[in-house]
Amino acid sequence: MDIMDDIDQISSLHRVVKANEDIKKVIRISSGVNLVALNAMLIAKRSGERSRGFAVVSSELRLFSRNLDIAMTGLGELIFSLVRDAATMQRQRQQRSHFMTVMSRNKSMRKWVEPTLARVEARMGSVEEEISRDWHKLRLQLNRVLQLCESGRSLSRSAKIEAVYGGDMSATLKQVANQIEGTVDEIFSTLKLLRMQLAE
Amino acid sequence: MKKLEFIYEDGAHKWAVVARDPEKPNHLIDTNEYLVLNGSEALLADPGGMEIFSAVFSAISAEIDPYTIRHLFASHQDPDVISSLALWLDFNPDLKCHLSWLWGSFVPHFGGTAETFVAIPDEGATISLGGLMLDAVPAHYLHSSGNFNLYDRKARILFSGDVGAALLPPEESGLYVENFDRHIRHARDFHRRWMGSNKAKLSWCERVSRLDIDMLCPQHGAIYRGEDVKRFINWFADLDVGSGIRD
Ligand SMILES: [Fe+2]
Numbered sequence: 001m002d003i004m005d006d007i008d009q010i011s012s013l014h015r016v017v018k019a020n021e022d023i024k025k026v027i028r029i030s031s032g033v034n035l036v037a038l039n040a041m042l043i044a045k046r047s048g049e050r051s052r053g054f055a056v057v058s059s060e061l062r063l064f065s066r067n068l069d070i071a072m073t074g075l076g077e078l079i080f081s082l083v084r085d086a087a088t089m090q091r092q093r094q095q096r097s098h099f100m101t102v103m104s105r106n107k108s109m110r111k112w113v114e115p116t117l118a119r120v121e122a123r124m125g126s127v128e129e130e131i132s133r134d135w136h137k138l139r140l141q142l143n144r145v146l147q148l149c150e151s152g153r154s155l156s157r158s159a160k161i162e163a164v165y166g167g168d169m170s171a172t173l174k175q176v177a178n179q180i181e182g183t184v185d186e187i188f189s190t191l192k193l194l195r196m197q198l199a200e
Numbered sequence: 201m202k203k204l205e206f207i208y209e210d211g212a213h214k215w216a217v218v219a220r221d222p223e224k225p226n227h228l229i230d231t232n233e234y235l236v237l238n239g240s241e242a243l244l245a246d247p248g249g250m251e252i253f254s255a256v257f258s259a260i261s262a263e264i265d266p267y268t269i270r271h272l273f274a275s276h277q278d279p280d281v282i283s284s285l286a287l288w289l290d291f292n293p294d295l296k297c298h299l300s301w302l303w304g305s306f307v308p309h310f311g312g313t314a315e316t317f318v319a320i321p322d323e324g325a326t327i328s329l330g331g332l333m334l335d336a337v338p339a340h341y342l343h344s345s346g347n348f349n350l351y352d353r354k355a356r357i358l359f360s361g362d363v364g365a366a367l368l369p370p371e372e373s374g375l376y377v378e379n380f381d382r383h384i385r386h387a388r389d390f391h392r393r394w395m396g397s398n399k400a401k402l403s404w405c406e407r408v409s410r411l412d413i414d415m416l417c418p419q420h421g422a423i424y425r426g427e428d429v430k431r432f433i434n435w436f437a438d439l440d441v442g443s444g445i446r447d
């Protein structure tokens with residue numbers, strides 16, 4: 001039973017670490033969005049009146065990337081407290097197992113050890129609650145981020161349409177719009193994968 | 201299974217040792233834990249590592265009510281001395297741990313709160329165990345830079361921590377030193393490598409030879425009795441320490 005607990009615990013810490021890697025990846029990509037959007041704004045400015053629509057879309061994209069950054073920081077904070085709680089839980093389980101060993105050595109130890117075990121288990125219970133609260137918050141936050149990403153996707157579609165009206169800059173704008181689409185799609189699919197893993 | 205053995209008894213005043221764990225995995229150094237009892241209060245000197253907690257706890261609780269343990273004494277900061285702290289505190293959160301001030305902010309990494317620790321100043325201190333006075337005797341740099349022995353002048357016992365330690369082969373692992381010359385071969389390399397300062401060593405020898413000691417009890421190895429106590433102090437005084445690295 002204790003071995004199963006350990007496996008549980010290790011996989012939960014493993015899950016947290018895995019989720020954290022995905023979040024770091026998204027943060028990396030989203031700082032890319034910021035640069036691409038900035039680049040797009042500059043190009044639009046250079047090509048003047050005809051690409052005003054493109055300029056509007058690009059500045060919206062910069063805003064999107066900033067909001068994404070804030071949302072991802074929120075996810076990172078939740079991950080941080082999950083790591084802390086998973087580590088606490090692991091320590092409590094180890095301590096519990098030492099006292100279980102005392103009991104298994106000699107049944108007469110029960111009277112000394114039971115109050116301690118009760119204390120340790122109560123602590124484990126409250127950490128467990130904290131952990132499931134945090135996972136819940138993590139899922140909610142992730143849904144919010146995915147919604148945000150939907151708006152990012154429609155922005156990238158608008159960028160493609162606006163690029164068509166770019167006159168002699170059209171080819172360059174199209175290239176930028178594709179770049180934006182690629183980056184937003186990558187964020188979206190990483191987050192979707194993360195949500196699927198968290199739902200398991 | 202580790203067992204509690206009484207090595208001194210005078211009414212309600214007793215010393216016991218938990219030693220020789222046949223179930224202990226080989227990669228852990230064997231340790232002796234000493235329990236000083238005075239009526240309804242007890243002190244555990246060098247409670248030991250986390251991995252052997254269940255063995256030590258079971259051995260003690262098989263003989264006495266473990267709630268009588270009110271004090272832990274940590275000669276220094278090593279994991280084989282005090283890494284079981286969190287477990288002892290799980291059992292009894294009110295335990296006090298006496299420890300060199302030097303390690304006061306390090307050992308809490310093993311567990312405990314600000315209320316747990318009683319800092320021993322460099323010059324030493326007296327710990328009252330239900331009226332029995334136990335002296336924390338300075339043994340700095342032997343081997344730890346903040347290090348204490350524990351002396352019971354009534355029982356004439358000195359708990360010497362790592363000083364006097366020996367790494368004994370199984371066939372020579374009696375609880376007491378029976379043949380000093382044979383025994384000390386297993387102490388030599390340990391002291392040459394672990395004890396860092398000849399100056400600190402001589403000052404300890406001088407301090408300790410002024411005490412009446414019937415038994416010198418190290419954290420590893422066997423207990424020195426009677427004449428072997430003086431023999432050990434003289435042997436140690438002559439040994440060139442801090443020189444265990446072959447160059
Ligand atoms: Fe040590």
Ligand SMILES: [Fe+2]
Nearest residue numbers: 278280362419
């Ligand atoms: Fe030691």
